[in-house]
Amino acid sequence: MSPRVAVITGAASGIGRAIAQRCAGQGMTVVLADINAARLADAESFIGRAGGDLYSRVTDVSCADSVEALAQDVFARYGQVNLLCNNAGVLQTGVCWEEPAPSWRRAMDINFMGVLHGVSSFVPRMLEQAQPAHIVNTGSLGALLAAPLMGPYTVSKMAVRGLTETLHYELRSIGASVGVSLLCPGPIETSMAASAAGREHPSPTARALMTELMSEDIVPMSPEDCAEIVLEAVAEGRFWIFTHPEFKRYYLALADELVAERNPQYRTAW
Numbered sequence: 001m002s003p004r005v006a007v008i009t010g011a012a013s014g015i016g017r018a019i020a021q022r023c024a025g026q027g028m029t030v031v032l033a034d035i036n037a038a039r040l041a042d043a044e045s046f047i048g049r050a051g052g053d054l055y056s057r058v059t060d061v062s063c064a065d066s067v068e069a070l071a072q073d074v075f076a077r078y079g080q081v082n083l084l085c086n087n088a089g090v091l092q093t094g095v096c097w098e099e100p101a102p103s104w105r106r107a108m109d110i111n112f113m114g115v116l117h118g119v120s121s122f123v124p125r126m127l128e129q130a131q132p133a134h135i136v137n138t139g140s141l142g143a144l145l146a147a148p149l150m151g152p153y154t155v156s157k158m159a160v161r162g163l164t165e166t167l168h169y170e171l172r173s174i175g176a177s178v179g180v181s182l183l184c185p186g187p188i189e190t191s192m193a194a195s196a197a198g199r200e201h202p203s204p205t206a207r208a209l210m211t212e213l214m215s216e217d218i219v220p221m222s223p224e225d226c227a228e229i230v231l232e233a234v235a236e237g238r239f240w241i242f243t244h245p246e247f248k249r250y251y252l253a254l255a256d257e258l259v260a261e262r263n264p265q266y267r268t269a270w
Protein backbone atom coordinates (compact mmCIF):
# COMPACT_ATOMS: atom_id res chain seq x y z
CA MET A 1 0.00 0.00 0.00
CA SER A 2 1.32 3.48 -0.85
CA PRO A 3 2.20 5.71 2.14
CA ARG A 4 -0.43 8.08 3.47
CA VAL A 5 0.08 11.71 2.44
CA ALA A 6 0.29 14.77 4.72
CA VAL A 7 0.25 18.37 3.48
CA ILE A 8 1.37 21.02 5.94
CA THR A 9 1.36 24.76 5.39
CA GLY A 10 3.79 26.93 7.32
CA ALA A 11 5.95 23.79 7.38
CA ALA A 12 9.32 25.55 7.23
CA SER A 13 9.34 26.46 10.91
CA GLY A 14 7.96 25.90 14.39
CA ILE A 15 4.77 23.86 14.84
CA GLY A 16 4.38 23.07 11.12
CA ARG A 17 7.92 21.73 10.81
CA ALA A 18 7.48 19.60 13.95
CA ILE A 19 4.21 18.12 12.63
CA ALA A 20 5.95 17.43 9.30
CA GLN A 21 8.83 15.72 11.09
CA ARG A 22 6.46 13.53 13.10
CA CYS A 23 4.45 12.58 10.00
CA ALA A 24 7.68 11.65 8.20
CA GLY A 25 8.68 9.58 11.24
CA GLN A 26 5.42 7.66 10.86
CA GLY A 27 6.38 6.81 7.27
CA MET A 28 3.95 9.23 5.66
CA THR A 29 4.69 11.06 2.44
CA VAL A 30 5.00 14.69 3.53
CA VAL A 31 4.41 17.84 1.49
CA LEU A 32 5.97 20.94 3.01
CA ALA A 33 4.35 24.20 1.90
CA ASP A 34 5.65 27.59 3.00
CA ILE A 35 6.17 31.08 1.63
CA ASN A 36 9.85 31.08 2.64
CA ALA A 37 11.89 29.08 0.08
CA ALA A 38 15.19 29.20 1.98
CA ARG A 39 13.63 27.99 5.23
CA LEU A 40 11.76 25.27 3.30
CA ALA A 41 15.07 23.89 2.02
CA ASP A 42 16.48 23.96 5.57
CA ALA A 43 13.38 22.21 6.91
CA GLU A 44 13.64 19.51 4.28
CA SER A 45 17.22 18.64 5.27
CA PHE A 46 16.32 18.93 8.99
CA ILE A 47 13.51 16.40 8.60
CA GLY A 48 15.26 14.01 6.21
CA ARG A 49 13.55 11.08 4.56
CA ALA A 50 12.03 8.44 6.82
CA GLY A 51 9.77 6.19 4.81
CA GLY A 52 7.58 8.09 2.39
CA ASP A 53 8.54 10.86 0.01
CA LEU A 54 9.33 14.42 1.15
CA TYR A 55 8.30 17.19 -1.23
CA SER A 56 8.48 20.96 -0.78
CA ARG A 57 6.51 23.57 -2.64
CA VAL A 58 6.72 27.33 -2.15
CA THR A 59 3.16 28.46 -1.42
CA ASP A 60 1.59 31.70 -0.29
CA VAL A 61 -1.55 30.66 1.62
CA SER A 62 -2.98 34.18 1.37
CA CYS A 63 -3.23 33.70 -2.41
CA ALA A 64 -6.07 31.40 -3.60
CA ASP A 65 -4.26 30.57 -6.87
CA SER A 66 -1.12 29.54 -5.02
CA VAL A 67 -3.03 27.12 -2.75
CA GLU A 68 -5.06 25.78 -5.69
CA ALA A 69 -1.78 25.12 -7.57
CA LEU A 70 -0.49 23.29 -4.50
CA ALA A 71 -3.59 21.08 -4.38
CA GLN A 72 -3.44 20.35 -8.13
CA ASP A 73 0.23 19.45 -7.88
CA VAL A 74 -0.19 17.22 -4.82
CA PHE A 75 -3.20 15.33 -6.18
CA ALA A 76 -1.47 14.87 -9.57
CA ARG A 77 1.59 13.40 -7.80
CA TYR A 78 0.03 11.33 -5.06
CA GLY A 79 -3.70 11.05 -5.87
CA GLN A 80 -4.77 11.55 -2.26
CA VAL A 81 -4.24 13.63 0.87
CA ASN A 82 -4.88 11.95 4.21
CA LEU A 83 -3.87 14.83 6.49
CA LEU A 84 -4.04 18.54 5.71
CA CYS A 85 -2.69 20.96 8.31
CA ASN A 86 -3.72 24.54 7.54
CA ASN A 87 -1.09 25.85 9.91
CA ALA A 88 0.66 28.88 8.36
CA GLY A 89 0.08 32.00 10.42
CA VAL A 90 1.55 35.26 11.64
CA LEU A 91 1.21 37.25 14.83
CA GLN A 92 -0.23 40.71 14.20
CA THR A 93 -0.63 42.86 17.29
CA GLY A 94 -1.60 46.44 18.09
CA VAL A 95 -4.19 48.60 19.83
CA CYS A 96 -7.53 48.40 17.97
CA TRP A 97 -7.90 52.10 17.29
CA GLU A 98 -4.24 52.58 16.30
CA GLU A 99 -3.64 49.59 14.02
CA PRO A 100 -3.98 50.55 10.32
CA ALA A 101 -6.22 48.61 7.94
CA PRO A 102 -3.31 46.82 6.17
CA SER A 103 -2.30 45.26 9.49
CA TRP A 104 -5.82 43.82 10.01
CA ARG A 105 -5.89 42.69 6.37
CA ARG A 106 -2.53 40.91 6.69
CA ALA A 107 -3.80 38.95 9.70
CA MET A 108 -7.04 38.05 7.91
CA ASP A 109 -5.34 37.24 4.58
CA ILE A 110 -2.78 34.84 6.05
CA ASN A 111 -4.43 33.46 9.20
CA PHE A 112 -8.04 33.21 8.03
CA MET A 113 -8.08 33.31 4.21
CA GLY A 114 -5.05 31.00 4.23
CA VAL A 115 -7.12 28.37 6.05
CA LEU A 116 -10.16 29.02 3.89
CA HIS A 117 -8.10 28.60 0.71
CA GLY A 118 -6.90 25.23 2.04
CA VAL A 119 -10.48 24.17 2.70
CA SER A 120 -11.73 25.36 -0.71
CA SER A 121 -8.97 23.66 -2.71
CA PHE A 122 -8.54 20.42 -0.76
CA VAL A 123 -11.94 19.42 0.68
CA PRO A 124 -13.68 18.76 -2.67
CA ARG A 125 -10.76 16.56 -3.75
CA MET A 126 -10.63 14.79 -0.37
CA LEU A 127 -14.35 14.04 -0.59
CA GLU A 128 -13.76 12.30 -3.93
CA GLN A 129 -10.77 10.19 -2.93
CA ALA A 130 -11.25 6.60 -1.74
CA GLN A 131 -9.27 6.95 1.50
CA PRO A 132 -10.41 8.81 4.63
CA ALA A 133 -8.83 12.17 5.42
CA HIS A 134 -8.47 14.64 8.27
CA ILE A 135 -7.94 18.40 8.39
CA VAL A 136 -6.29 20.32 11.24
CA ASN A 137 -6.87 24.07 11.18
CA THR A 138 -4.57 26.02 13.45
CA GLY A 139 -6.37 28.47 15.68
CA SER A 140 -4.95 29.63 18.98
CA LEU A 141 -6.14 30.38 22.48
CA GLY A 142 -7.06 33.60 20.66
CA ALA A 143 -9.69 31.59 18.76
CA LEU A 144 -11.57 31.35 22.06
CA LEU A 145 -10.38 34.26 24.21
CA ALA A 146 -9.77 37.91 23.36
CA ALA A 147 -6.82 39.79 24.84
CA PRO A 148 -5.70 43.42 24.73
CA LEU A 149 -3.23 44.27 21.95
CA MET A 150 -4.09 41.05 20.09
CA GLY A 151 -6.92 42.51 17.99
CA PRO A 152 -5.90 41.58 14.41
CA TYR A 153 -4.61 38.15 15.51
CA THR A 154 -7.66 37.39 17.69
CA VAL A 155 -10.15 38.44 15.02
CA SER A 156 -8.45 36.22 12.41
CA LYS A 157 -8.23 33.23 14.77
CA MET A 158 -11.86 33.55 15.92
CA ALA A 159 -12.80 33.45 12.23
CA VAL A 160 -10.77 30.24 11.88
CA ARG A 161 -12.74 28.76 14.77
CA GLY A 162 -16.07 29.74 13.18
CA LEU A 163 -15.02 28.24 9.85
CA THR A 164 -13.72 25.04 11.43
CA GLU A 165 -16.78 24.36 13.59
CA THR A 166 -19.06 25.02 10.62
CA LEU A 167 -16.99 22.71 8.43
CA HIS A 168 -17.20 20.00 11.11
CA TYR A 169 -21.02 20.23 11.24
CA GLU A 170 -21.28 20.19 7.44
CA LEU A 171 -18.95 17.21 6.99
CA ARG A 172 -20.80 15.28 9.72
CA SER A 173 -24.18 16.13 8.20
CA ILE A 174 -23.21 14.43 4.91
CA GLY A 175 -21.51 11.47 6.65
CA ALA A 176 -18.17 12.33 4.99
CA SER A 177 -15.06 10.30 5.72
CA VAL A 178 -13.23 13.61 6.19
CA GLY A 179 -12.75 14.75 9.78
CA VAL A 180 -11.66 18.12 11.10
CA SER A 181 -9.93 19.47 14.21
CA LEU A 182 -9.23 22.92 15.59
CA LEU A 183 -5.75 23.23 17.08
CA CYS A 184 -5.69 25.83 19.86
CA PRO A 185 -2.10 25.93 21.03
CA GLY A 186 -1.06 27.80 24.13
CA PRO A 187 2.41 29.32 24.05
CA ILE A 188 4.79 27.25 21.91
CA GLU A 189 8.52 27.96 21.54
CA THR A 190 8.72 29.10 17.92
CA SER A 191 10.01 32.07 15.97
CA MET A 192 6.49 33.54 16.03
CA ALA A 193 6.62 34.03 19.80
CA ALA A 194 10.07 35.60 19.54
CA SER A 195 8.97 38.06 16.87
CA ALA A 196 6.00 39.11 19.02
CA ALA A 197 8.24 39.88 21.95
CA GLY A 198 10.54 41.94 19.75
CA ARG A 199 7.90 44.01 17.97
CA GLU A 200 8.32 47.76 18.39
CA HIS A 201 5.02 49.43 19.18
CA PRO A 202 4.80 53.10 18.40
CA SER A 203 2.35 54.35 21.01
CA PRO A 204 2.70 54.56 24.82
CA THR A 205 -0.64 52.68 25.18
CA ALA A 206 0.62 49.78 23.10
CA ARG A 207 4.01 49.71 24.85
CA ALA A 208 2.37 49.64 28.30
CA LEU A 209 0.03 46.80 27.29
CA MET A 210 2.86 44.78 25.72
CA THR A 211 4.97 45.14 28.89
CA GLU A 212 2.02 43.88 30.96
CA LEU A 213 1.39 40.91 28.62
CA MET A 214 5.03 39.86 28.51
CA SER A 215 5.36 39.94 32.31
CA GLU A 216 2.78 37.14 32.66
CA ASP A 217 4.02 33.80 33.88
CA ILE A 218 3.73 31.65 30.76
CA VAL A 219 5.41 28.26 30.34
CA PRO A 220 5.98 27.55 26.63
CA MET A 221 5.88 24.05 25.12
CA SER A 222 8.25 22.68 22.49
CA PRO A 223 6.90 22.38 18.92
CA GLU A 224 7.75 18.66 19.06
CA ASP A 225 5.48 18.09 22.09
CA CYS A 226 2.76 20.12 20.37
CA ALA A 227 3.09 17.95 17.23
CA GLU A 228 2.75 14.79 19.31
CA ILE A 229 -0.48 16.12 20.85
CA VAL A 230 -1.79 17.01 17.38
CA LEU A 231 -1.18 13.59 15.86
CA GLU A 232 -2.67 11.79 18.86
CA ALA A 233 -5.81 13.90 18.59
CA VAL A 234 -6.03 13.23 14.84
CA ALA A 235 -5.72 9.48 15.46
CA GLU A 236 -8.57 9.73 17.98
CA GLY A 237 -10.68 11.98 15.72
CA ARG A 238 -10.93 14.75 18.36
CA PHE A 239 -12.19 18.17 17.24
CA TRP A 240 -10.66 20.31 20.01
CA ILE A 241 -6.89 20.10 20.34
CA PHE A 242 -5.46 21.91 23.38
CA THR A 243 -1.81 21.97 24.38
CA HIS A 244 -2.28 23.71 27.73
CA PRO A 245 -5.31 22.36 29.65
CA GLU A 246 -4.68 24.91 32.42
CA PHE A 247 -6.33 27.54 30.20
CA LYS A 248 -9.66 25.69 30.31
CA ARG A 249 -10.58 27.63 33.46
CA TYR A 250 -10.75 30.77 31.33
CA TYR A 251 -13.19 29.10 28.92
CA LEU A 252 -15.37 28.17 31.89
CA ALA A 253 -15.16 31.72 33.25
CA LEU A 254 -16.20 33.12 29.85
CA ALA A 255 -19.11 30.65 29.62
CA ASP A 256 -20.23 31.74 33.11
CA GLU A 257 -20.10 35.40 32.06
CA LEU A 258 -22.12 34.67 28.93
CA VAL A 259 -24.84 32.75 30.77
CA ALA A 260 -25.01 35.33 33.58
CA GLU A 261 -24.78 38.23 31.07
CA ARG A 262 -21.89 39.72 33.08
CA ASN A 263 -19.34 41.99 31.39
CA PRO A 264 -16.22 40.05 30.30
CA GLN A 265 -13.15 40.37 32.53
CA TYR A 266 -9.72 40.05 30.95
CA ARG A 267 -7.80 37.32 32.78
CA THR A 268 -4.89 36.16 30.62
CA ALA A 269 -2.72 37.21 27.72
CA TRP A 270 -3.36 34.01 25.83
Ligand SMILES: NC(=O)c1ccc[n+]([C@@H]2O[C@H](COP(=O)([O-])OP(=O)(O)OC[C@H]3O[C@@H](n4cnc5c(N)ncnc54)[C@H](O)[C@@H]3O)[C@@H](O)[C@H]2O)c1
Pocket residue numbers: 009010011012013014015016033034035036039059060061062087088089090091110114138139140141184185186187188189190191192193
Ligand atom coordinates in the same frame (compact mmCIF):
# COMPACT_ATOMS: atom_id res chain seq x y z
N1 LIG B 1 3.87 29.80 18.71
C1 LIG B 1 2.80 29.95 19.45
O1 LIG B 1 2.89 30.22 20.67
C2 LIG B 1 1.44 29.80 18.84
C3 LIG B 1 0.33 29.84 19.70
C4 LIG B 1 -0.94 29.71 19.14
C5 LIG B 1 -1.09 29.53 17.79
N2 LIG B 1 0.02 29.49 16.97
C6 LIG B 1 -0.21 29.31 15.54
O2 LIG B 1 0.57 28.24 15.06
C7 LIG B 1 0.81 28.41 13.66
C8 LIG B 1 2.28 28.16 13.37
O3 LIG B 1 3.03 29.20 13.99
P1 LIG B 1 4.46 28.96 14.65
O4 LIG B 1 4.34 29.36 16.06
O5 LIG B 1 5.01 27.64 14.29
O6 LIG B 1 5.26 30.16 13.94
P2 LIG B 1 6.53 30.16 12.97
O7 LIG B 1 6.76 31.59 12.67
O8 LIG B 1 7.64 29.36 13.56
O9 LIG B 1 6.00 29.38 11.67
C9 LIG B 1 5.05 29.94 10.80
C10 LIG B 1 5.41 29.57 9.37
O10 LIG B 1 4.39 30.10 8.50
C11 LIG B 1 5.02 30.59 7.33
N3 LIG B 1 4.16 31.58 6.66
C12 LIG B 1 3.92 32.86 7.02
N4 LIG B 1 3.13 33.46 6.11
C13 LIG B 1 2.85 32.53 5.15
C14 LIG B 1 2.10 32.53 3.96
N5 LIG B 1 1.47 33.65 3.55
N6 LIG B 1 2.03 31.40 3.22
C15 LIG B 1 2.69 30.27 3.62
N7 LIG B 1 3.44 30.22 4.73
C16 LIG B 1 3.51 31.33 5.50
C17 LIG B 1 6.32 31.19 7.82
O11 LIG B 1 7.27 31.34 6.77
C18 LIG B 1 6.74 30.18 8.89
O12 LIG B 1 7.57 29.17 8.33
C19 LIG B 1 0.31 29.81 13.32
O13 LIG B 1 -0.96 29.74 12.71
C20 LIG B 1 0.20 30.48 14.67
O14 LIG B 1 -0.76 31.50 14.69
C21 LIG B 1 1.27 29.62 17.47
